[in-house]
Amino acid sequence: MQAPSEQNYIQQLSIDCVIFGYQEKQLKVLVPKMNFRGDFWALPAGFIYQDENIDQAARRILEGRTGIKDIYLEQFRVFGDAQRTNLQVLERLVQLNQEKLRDHWFNQKEFDWITRRFVSIGYYALVDINKVVPQKSEMDASIEWCPIKELPPMIMDHNEMVANALETLRLNLDQKLIAFNLLPQTFTMKELQELYEAIFDKPFARNNFQKKMLELNVLERLEKKFTGAANKAPYLYRFQPQG
Amino acid sequence: MQAPSEQNYIQQLSIDCVIFGYQEKQLKVLVPKMNFRGDFWALPAGFIYQDENIDQAARRILEGRTGIKDIYLEQFRVFGDAQRTNLQVLERLVQLNQEKLRDHWFNQKEFDWITRRFVSIGYYALVDINKVVPQKSEMDASIEWCPIKELPPMIMDHNEMVANALETLRLNLDQKLIAFNLLPQTFTMKELQELYEAIFDKPFARNNFQKKMLELNVLERLEKKFTGAANKAPYLYRFQPQG
Structure with missing residues (x-):
């Protein structure tokens, strides 16, 4: 993750991506696990540069995690609860990983930036799983295709996001003829x-x-x-x- | 409109509302016309308070323009082009209405705030047109139910927003059983x-x-x-x- 700053990114606005793949007769979601003490699972996410369309930002985030450019993607919902913040997650992360965080991550200004309320735009993506080579970010210990029925508890509202993305996928499936992107x-x-x-x-x-x-x-x-x-x-x- | 400020609202994030009604066998949209020289038509819009859910913000904006609380509403898309800004509209408005604006609206700080790039969350609403008493805001000359086929050219991407809302309404109509909200x-x-x-x-x-x-x-x-x-x-x- 690049150090967030007011100048580069739109504040208090993020993108979270539900990347669907299909394998062994199961619908799967690409889920990174963070490289810290404690089990922190989180959807691939990122911020929006000031000079970047939101769809471009989503494509950049998706390419970073899948290694491919031409991806079917679609907004499915905005998550905007007033209490929606990384604060609890980050506090627990700091508590469990003091040394590591002190060495590598987040000065106070960045911590303040990232723990404000965030409104997040949810995108889902459909990929041919055979074409994807999952990419760890520098904050990840691993990144895995996880069957949607066996998802771990993720941070914040990320499990709800997956449920919502699946609901939208089902609604859209016939009318938009998009299932083929998974095959x-x-x-x-x-x-x-x-x-x-x-x-x-x-x-x-x-x-x-x-x-x-x-x-x-x-x-x-x-x-x-x-x-x-x-x-x-x-x-x-x-x-x-x-x- | 309240004077925008960093402290009150999330920056660079707005809500635009497409309010659908049905009358005389026509689908209509509620469209305010701004009280300035020049023809400025714009969808009902607003910002999100720091302590407010985005859905609450949309309901507040909708209630302000329709006078009713219990409204069927749904997000339909986020509009987030990198070039999406009020700047051209506001500049033209200032040019045509110098005196009026100087007396009533926008000091320089507010002008700067409102002319930055804005990402906007589009909501559409379905109302029983007979229950609505359209409300002008303090910036409006009038507010009218306009047949969707006779919409005036609105500011920024607002006509595209209506087209998009209509497309989503059509997609959702059977599966979500929402048409009845218009009757x-x-x-x-x-x-x-x-x-x-x-x-x-x-x-x-x-x-x-x-x-x-x-x-x-x-x-x-x-x-x-x-x-x-x-x-x-x-x-x-x-x-x-x-x-």
Whole structure:
């Protein structure tokens, strides 16, 4: 993290990112663990430079943690409780890690800056998990893809943020045709259905699902997938919006 | 408008409100016109007190302009271009209204505060237009319900904000069952259909529409509407979510 300062960044405004990936039939979220004593899990986050659009800021933060540039991202909500502040987290962090913090982080002015009330813009991102090489920031001990059902307790309202991002993802999924951002370029109908089942956490009927997806008119059917058993091989599809 | 100051408000963060009403088969937006020389139309807006949740701030701003407290409101997007500032608007306003501004508004410090880059949280609100008595602020010459198809050119990105709010309203309309906030407590199926047609700006087939609405399982059928012609009178309905 760069030392925050009034001159560089908009004050009291931050961005938090819920980065969704899909793997082993599970929806996952990219979660860094901070490199301090005590278990501090926090969503990838950052601030907005004075000369930077908010979407650019979100892309910069996302690229920093995923190593990729072209990411589907969308605002989902602003979190703006009057009591929303890092103060308790930072105080506990200082308490547990005095020496480390004294050596590396936060002079008093920076501590004051970062413990004020913050309004945070929540973005969610959808990535092809195979393309991402998760990047630790200098404050992280590790960064992991965590199944959404097994998320650790994170700092502040970050668990609520994930729940909210998931809710928005579900609402948007059909209307905005965005699920494909979570898949490799080609996939079978079964794989697509498993993705939807992971996101909605419920089973879909195979025939209905296939019918609905084909009616969207955005799937291009390719050759059959090579499985060794040619006559039962499923078709591969590719997302190809019309017009 | 109260004189803005660093101590009271979060800096560089504002709220803009798109207040939707429905009247004479038209979707309308509540638009104040500022009391200065030159045609300055602007969405109802305000800032966020340091000790105030952002939703509370939006409710305060909405109540100030509509006179009512219980309003359906929802964030729809944050507008955060790096170049987003009141500077051009304020400069033109000063140029055209020197005397008036000198007498009443903005010392230099306030001018500097309000012409910095602002990130703005867009909220849209749905109201029963019959319950609203539009309130001018001290900076307004008038405040009017304007059909969404006849909006004047507003300052900054406010026309884009309305377009965006409308898009979100359309996306949310079925899934969140919110259209009823625009209607009086009871309405006929035809009136409900006309509302949907106004929002989506296209006709719906009567039978399909009625079937779809009844399947939502949120309409309670009441007595027939008194029209004088008893045998052709339509039923009245009331929004009544189950469970």
